[in-house]
Amino acid sequence: MKAIVIERFGEPTVFQTADLPVPEVLPHHILVRVAATSINPVDVKIRAGAVADIAPAFPAVLHGDVAGVITAIGDGVDNFKVGDEVYACAGGVKGTGGALADYMLVDANLVAHKPQSLTMVEAAALPLVSITAWEGLIDRAQVQSGQKVLVYGGTGGVGHIGVQLAKWAGATVYALVSSDEKAAIARKLGADVAINYRQTPVEEFVAEYTDGQGFDVVFDTVGDDNLQNAFKAAKLNGTVISLVSLSQQDLTLLHAKGLTLHLVYMLLPMLFGVNRSRHGEILSKIARLVDEAHVRPLLDAKSFTFTDIAAAHAHAESGAAIGKIALKAV
Known part of the structure; x- marks a missing residue:
């Protein structure tokens, strides 16, 4: 062959x-x-x-x-x-x-x-990204109807499936994107709100969309320094899922907010x-x-x-x- x-x-x-x-x-x-x-x-x-x-x-x-x-x-x-x-x-x-x-x-x-x-x-x-998103949001975080779910990279490989799965599970979905074009795509995929992270810092969108309380579930498809922002965005006793955690991280916020962190490695x-x-x-x-x-x-x-x-x-x-x-x- x-x-x-x-x-x-x-x-x-x-x-x-x-x-x-x-x-x-x-x-x-x-x-x-x-x-x-x-x-x-x-x-x-x-x-x-x-x-x-x-x-x-x-x-x-x-x-x-x-x-x-x-x-x-x-x-x-x-x-x-x-x-x-x-x-x-x-x-x-x-x-x-x-x-x-x-x-x-x-x-x-x-x-x-x-x-x-x-x-x-x-x-x-679909296969790798769908399995990854399912393992993170459905198997690990067990996203429920009525929860607020923040998805990093809302038009990326795993992220665009994550937006759709969280919506299917009944959540209110917030997609982080880097441009107006991607914001429009994320909304078409089912995101209730698309947030341009280049224009709006994490503290501002947490205040605007959660009254400063934070999101029930934060799905980090990017990793590295974004994981710290995911900790900031999660509510007390909230859940963070990360796909790319090949880095040293300060776990202070993880402890101070009583967060649950799930790491998904679908391979x-x-x-x-x-x-x-x-x-x-x-x-x-x-x-x-x-x-x-x-x-x-x-x-x-x-x-x-x-x-x-x-x-x-x-x-x-x-x-x-x-x-x-x-x-x-x-």
Whole structure:
């Protein structure tokens, strides 16, 4: 099969085309003919060597998100059949193959039937970000109707799904964005209020929208210094969820306000082989929400194919993308 691989870490130009054997179908796995994938920050970090400890062995086939059609079924798989259209985040990390190839071998526990109302490209944009948002807001924070939820990066990959899930759960949703254009998009996705953080400091929007009390749940999809602002924005005994906590933090506010902090790392089931069926279950729930018009993917205006992989990664690193960057197989 044709595959796009890296033989070393580096800039987007390290991608190259290679001929690799089609993966042998293993028990409890399915073979998927890849139709599309999407870029997540972890894919960029792996390519660049920033997280070399979780990278696949060279020649490495990257990208975890996939949408495609099942072409073969392994022993022990009884909930899928050949010809099914599926989607998953199921590889591109240590010990697995990725989606930048004609075929991808995936653990059936990580897979769900694709939302019927989406194209393959649209579906491929959802898995990692949807699982992450669900684990943070639904599984960990257990967002309830009537709560005030603040979502950082309201038009980003995880953030735009977070806005929609929190709204579906019955919360009043406040999306932090960096421009008027993104504010309009966030409101279309369901945010009750879009706040331009470049114009309004955290103290001001906490005072304006919560009477100075703070938000019930703060969903930090950005990390680093923003985590301190998340602590400031949360109410007493509130909940903060962070996806990017690879930094030293002062926990004084966490203690002083009695906050609960949840850290979400959705790659753990793939990296350690634990609780993989939970990801398949979440994706099945997401597919239903999509087909019921509660959730939809936000795709960046620029479209790419697998042959444009270097340009797609460069665009991802530029910071100019809004929503997810998806790529169609050729």
